[in-house]
Amino acid sequence: MGVIQITNPLTTQALYEITEPGAEEIASVYARACAAQERIGRLSVQQRAEHLHKLMHIVQMRQEQILDRIVAETGKSRMDGLSSEIFGVLDALEHFAKTAPQALADQNVHTPFVLMGKKSQVWYEPLGVVLVIAPWNYPFYQLLVPAISAFVCGNAVVAKPSELTPLRGLIEELLEAAGFPADALQLVYGGKATGQGLVEARPELVFFTGSVSTGKRIMATAAQNLTPVVLELGGKDPMIVFEDANLERTANGALWGAITNAGQSCTSVERLYVHKSIYPQFVEILAEKMRKLKPVTGVPAEPHADVGTMTAPFQIETVEKHLADAKTKGARILVGGARQGNSRYFPPTLVIDVNHEMHLMKDETFGPVLPVMAFDTETEVLGLANDSPYGLSASVWSADKERATRVARQLVVGNVSINNVMLTEGNPALPFGGVKDSGFGRYKGVWGLETFCRVKSVLIDGQGPKIEANWYPYTPNKYNAFSDLIAALFSPRKSLLDTILCGLKLEGLANKEKL
Numbered sequence: 229m230g231v232i233q234i235t236n237p238l239t240t241q242a243l244y245e246i247t248e249p250g251a252e253e254i255a256s257v258y259a260r261a262c263a264a265q266e267r268i269g270r271l272s273v274q275q276r277a278e279h280l281h282k283l284m285h286i287v288q289m290r291q292e293q294i295l296d297r298i299v300a301e302t303g304k305s306r307m308d309g310l311s312s313e314i315f316g317v318l319d320a321l322e323h324f325a326k327t328a329p330q331a332l333a334d335q336n337v338h339t340p341f342v343l344m345g346k347k348s349q350v351w352y353e354p355l356g357v358v359l360v361i362a363p364w365n366y367p368f369y370q371l372l373v374p375a376i377s378a379f380v381c382g383n384a385v386v387a388k389p390s391e392l393t394p395l396r397g398l399i400e401e402l403l404e405a406a407g408f409p410a411d412a413l414q415l416v417y418g419g420k421a422t423g424q425g426l427v428e429a430r431p432e433l434v435f436f437t438g439s440v441s442t443g444k445r446i447m448a449t450a451a452q453n454l455t456p457v458v459l460e461l462g463g464k465d466p467m468i469v470f471e472d473a474n475l476e477r478t479a480n481g482a483l484w485g486a487i488t489n490a491g492q493s494c495t496s497v498e499r500l501y502v503h504k505s506i507y508p509q510f511v512e513i514l515a516e517k518m519r520k521l522k523p524v525t526g527v528p529a530e531p532h533a534d535v536g537t538m539t540a541p542f543q544i545e546t547v548e549k550h551l552a553d554a555k556t557k558g559a560r561i562l563v564g565g566a567r568q569g570n571s572r573y574f575p576p577t578l579v580i581d582v583n584h585e586m587h588l589m590k591d592e593t594f595g596p597v598l599p600v601m602a603f604d605t606e607t608e609v610l611g612l613a614n615d616s617p618y619g620l621s622a623s624v625w626s627a628d629k630e631r632a633t634r635v636a637r638q639l640v641v642g643n644v645s646i647n648n649v650m651l652t653e654g655n656p657a658l659p660f661g662g663v664k665d666s667g668f669g670r671y672k673g674v675w676g677l678e679t680f681c682r683v684k685s686v687l688i689d690g691q692g693p694k695i696e697a698n699w700y701p702y703t704p705n706k707y708n709a710f711s712d713l714i715a716a717l718f719s720p721r722k723s724l725l726d727t728i729l730c731g732l733k734l735e736g737l738a739n740k741e742k743l
């Protein structure tokens with residue numbers, strides 16, 4: 229069994245170790261989850277929603293203690309943690325507590341005329357045990373939001389945090405304090421092998437957030453058992469700025485979108501396209517503002533620090549490789565560009581003279597780097613924005629809402645903000661997910677709840693002697709009457725009166741020409 233050391237990225241101090249579980253431990257986690265699911269499934273959605281409410285209160289009351297743990301393991305700035313992890317989780321808990329009872333109630337759907345007298349419904353049932361595998365960039369949010377979504381739908385959850393930021397024991401403490409049902413959400417600590425073992429153990433759904441390469445491996449493993457997967461993968465989000473945008477506000481948006489969480493967000497602004505008529509001025513404003521950002525220093529609870537350290541050493545290497553490649557291909561670095569020694573603090577970096585031959589404009593950089601490129605026409609910038617294997621999110625900035633909407637519709641992405649940045653994620657009523665290499669499936673919103681449900685179709689008829697017109701015996705009379713009904717319903721001469729008459733005739737035949 230492997231032992232993994234957890235380290236504070238800012239101080240590089242060793243925090244604690246986790247030990248990977250063996251196969252037996254994984255099996256017993258699933259056994260407990262199955263037993264718990266039967267109990268959770270019997271609760272009403274309203275009762276489950278009340279658990280979310282209680283958890284919300286606990287998270288809010290323990291906000292600073294939770295932030296201490298998040299900051300220690302990720303290195304992010306406290307304000308980044310507060311606004312994205314704490315606020316994001318609280319907002320999602322409240323949203324689902326409020327909306328799930330109605331969203332998951334039995335739904336009546338339309339029953340067509342030919343099925344008169346019957347009733348059609350959709351029921352939302354739990355899947356069973358859902359496996360959530362989370363990344364290191366938002367260890368609290370990316371684990372809890374899918375987990376609570378799955379729970380409110382009646383599932384038990386097994387969740388594996390990243391081995392870089394496991395927050396060991398934190399979520400269990402919160403669940404216990406909130407009086408969550410036992411084993412409703414169990415955390416399993418470990419790395420790749422543990423993740424692999426958990427997928428092989430046949431959950432009813434794998435909800436994965438992480439890199440494209442791991443997503444492909446998980447999908448291949450899950451395919452062995454036909455286990456469905458939701459894949460929330462990487463991105464290379466473009467931000468498009470037209471000449472009529474408010475330069476001040478837009479530059480502030482670009483800066484935050486690229487640098488928040490040290491650029492380690494799947495929906496970070498990774499490529500900035502600015503109309504050539506405002507490009508020099510816009511770059512100047514960006515450079516001036518970027519130089520003013522304040523780094524974390526390590527003093528505990530520093531709410532004024534803007535930019536945290538990066539979390540993973542290997543991700544810093546990717547940033548450095550992308551910058552080196554861009555420089556050899558002609559890019560110029562206006563701000564930042566290099567870290568001091570082996571520090572995990574990478575300074576906010578502004579790069580110009582970039583093009584699509586560079587890795588910096590094609591591959592996910594996942595660091596505090598903002599490459600800016602000028603464009604001329606709408607067609608040109610659409611081509612550039614869509615020239616990516618990814619399709620997670622994007623933003624379009626213009627005073628002309630019609631133009632912004634037209635461009636937004638042509639972007640091949642799962643989420644788009646107009647005159648704002650990363651904000652589709654700010655509304656838990658909006659479904660979230662990607663297209664192309666950014667993955668598939670959605671969470672959040674009503675659509676996201678369906679992800680965690682077995683959507684059951686139900687047709688309800690009465691009890692009586694009548695049989696259906698299409699049941700045996702098949703007779704020439706029935707065939708002709710059925711043809712007449714089809715013509716009345718679907719031919720260019722379709723008529724309601726003929727449909728009723730044909731329907732009545734068929735019904736009469738069906739109950740006369742019996743077996």
Ligand code: NAD
Binds near residue numbers: 420437441
């Ligand atoms: P990663 O793919 O390396 O790891 C993610 C998780 O998968 C970890 O818990 C890891 O232990 C586990 N894992 C690794 N190999 C596994 C295997 N073979 N089977 C099962 N589990 C396995 O990703 P990361 O580096 O932790 O996260 C960064 C990536 O996540 C970036 O690409 C980022 O864009 C993406 N991300 C996407 C979203 C989104 O919603 N689309 C959100 C956040 C992050």
